Amino acid sequence: MSEPPEDEPDPLGRVAEVEERLLGGPRRHTRAQAAAFADVSEEYAQRLWRAMGFANVGEGAAAFTDGDLIALDRLTALVRDGVLDEELAVSVTRALGHNAARLVEWQVDALAEHLEHAEGISPEEAVRRAVDLSSDHLEELEALLAYAWRRQLAAVAGRVLAVRDADSVSGVRSVGFADLVSWTRLSQKLEERELAALVDRFGQRSADVIAAAGGRLVKTLGDEVLFVADSAAAAAQIGLELAETMADDPVLPDVRVGIATGTVLTRMGDVFGRTVNLASRLTALAAPGTVLVDSGTAEALAGSEDFSFHLEPTRAVRGLGLVRPGTVRRTR
DSSP states (O other): OOOOOTTSOOHHHHHHHHHHHHHTSOOOBOHHHHHHHHTOOHHHHHHHHHHTTOOOOOTTOOOBOHHHHHHHHHHHHHHHTTSSOHHHHHHHHHHHHHHHHHHHHHHHHHHHHHHHHHHOOOHHHHHHHHHHHHHHTHHHHHHHHHHHHHHHHHHHHHHHHHOOSHHHHHTEEEEEEEEETTHHHHHHHSOHHHHHHHHHHHHHHHHHHHHHTTOEEEEEOSSEEEEEESSHHHHHHHHHHHHHHHHHOSSSOOEEEEEEEEEOEEETTEEESHHHHHHHHHHHHSOTTOEEEOHHHHHHHTTOSSEEEEEOOOEEETTTEEEOOEEEEEOO
């Protein structure tokens, strides 16, 4: 096998160097050694590894670091102590791996884009610099990640411990979708970089509005955002502010907003169920710049001095039957 020229860096050596810095040490343990260290079967250890989002490792490959073994032992200790069962441990691992992967991809992409514009370097060099910056500032970024996790956990604890009504305990939430009008036309008209900037602007402005009104941004899907709120009033406030914010923005088009209230299933931070489907259907029916709500949301807001309704004609909604939505507006 030929060696790289002396004036060119060895890419494999560079990868190993960065990995060792990020992982706190070299890969030197096999999957059998990792399983033995945590006192679990190889099959279960491999399930957890796949749940993190990584490919299977060969039987004799030295693929795991000391940190990998310690993390595996900490997780399985929670199973041994009865805090988690084996299946829940896999689910927790999958959620951590999935969300961490998305966060890291976003972080590297955002840093690379910033460096490319700020320093006028190529996209390839910008990505390498972004990885270097992340590894050079590992302690600070790691501390911020732990801080954000603790702060979010405290927020969840505050909401849960403050609950006094049965609806909140049983999973009744208000769910909202907002999507950009004329997205197909825009996606065909704009360059990829312009389209990405538009999506980022929409996501950032939406996230600010949702957080400020006490809701939770579940996810963004390009031209669409999904949010939940603990009350119909908060959801209506978010929906109206999203419509107003995008209408006032000189770059972004109007949005349509649909809100439904009812029982919601939550898995890995996402939401599912009939209420979510209904909110999505209402969004498709809403006129640009308006907020369309279901009867459950309208009933929850009945008597409010802050909102008024205009009932729309009854519609046949695919998969959900007949629905009579209402357009919600501010009264002051």
